[in-house]
Amino acid sequence: MNKLMRKVVVLMVAFSMLFAGAFASGSTEVQAATTSAKVTIKSAKANYWHDEIFVSWKSVKNATGYQVAFRKTNSSVYRKVSVRGKTSRTLLLDTYRTSYTIKVRAFRQVRVKGKVKTYYGKWSNIKVVKQKYTPPKNNTSSDSSGNSGSGNGSQGSIGKGSGNDVWIPRTGKKYHSRSTCSGMNGPTKVSKSYAESMGYTPCKKCY
Numbered sequence: 134m135n136k137l138m139r140k141v142v143v144l145m146v147a148f149s150m151l152f153a154g155a156f157a158s159g160s161t162e163v164q165a166a167t168t169s170a171k172v173t174i175k176s177a178k179a180n181y182w183h184d185e186i187f188v189s190w191k192s193v194k195n196a197t198g199y200q201v202a203f204r205k206t207n208s209s210v211y212r213k214v215s216v217r218g219k220t221s222r223t224l225l226l227d228t229y230r231t232s233y234t235i236k237v238r239a240f241r242q243v244r245v246k247g248k249v250k251t252y253y254g255k256w257s258n259i260k261v262v263k264q265k266y267t268p269p270k271n272n273t274s275s276d277s278s279g280n281s282g283s284g285n286g287s288q289g290s291i292g293k294g295s296g297n298d299v300w301i302p303r304t305g306k307k308y309h310s311r312s313t314c315s316g317m318n319g320p321t322k323v324s325k326s327y328a329e330s331m332g333y334t335p336c337k338k339c340y
Contacts, residue, residue, distance in 0.1 A: 171255040172199065172237045177262045179233075184303060186262050188235055189221035193254065196239035200253070206232040206261060215240075232263035297325045301333055310339040 170193050177188040188201065198217035203224055204210055216222050226233065239254040299308040300320040308328040312320050314336060 170194070170239065172239050172257040174235070174237055174257050174260050177235050177260045179262050184226040186224045186226065186233060186235065187221065188224060188237070188260070188262075190237050190257065192220050193239040195241060196254075197242045197251075199237055199239050201235065201237050202256075203233050203235045206234050232261060235260045235262060298322050299325045299328050299333075301328050301331075306333055307336040308333040309336045314339050 172193060173191045175189045175191060177186060179186045186203070190199070193199075198215055199220070200213055200215055201222050201224065202211040202213045204212065214222065214224070224233075224235070236259050237257045240251050241254075242249050242251050244250075299310060299322075300312045300314070300317065301308050301323055302315070302317045302320050307315075308323075308325070309315065309317065309320070312322070315338065
């Protein structure tokens with residue numbers, strides 16, 4: 134009789150421990166799923182010259198990281214990138230000067246039964262950003278017909294004067310004396326002083 138009672142007690146203890154573990158695991162999952170709140174995007178600004186968009190958002194309590202999704206506005210396919218330890222990201226674009234749709238959500242990762250599970254919060258409101266060119270005030274030049282710029286894929290001559298113009302690429306931080314240097318695709322003609330004010334330095338091949 135005593136042996137039987139001991140077995141019953143052992144089984145009851147084992148069952149209670151198993152039930153408690155399952156309950157705790159379930160509680161962890163529920164907690165993780167409810168802590169990743171909806172993200173609020175603070176700003177999203179396009180860099181016309183380098184085909185980039187800088188996006189920042191407000192932090193979410195207890196979030197492990199964030200997922201940023203972006204797509205061309207006329208597309209239905211999102212590209213996604215994960216961000217940890219900060220609340221901003223520079224998105225590198227693959228299309229020249231178009232509009233993009235951006236959204237962000239938080240996620241939290243927890244270990245459940247020895248495995249890491251990821252729980253996502255709600256997506257933020259959608260932000261649409263267009264790479265729009267705004268020339269410097271009182272610092273543009275145009276030809277006699279009123280149309281700015283010239284050929285070779287340029288977007289116009291920016292900055293006063295034409296005797297000291299240079300070419301800047303869509304990507305990179307070097308300015309060039311020739312539009313064909315380094316195989317540039319769609320370079321922009323600007324004044325040398327303007328290029329230097331934007332942080333460009335001379336190309337060693339041209340100068």
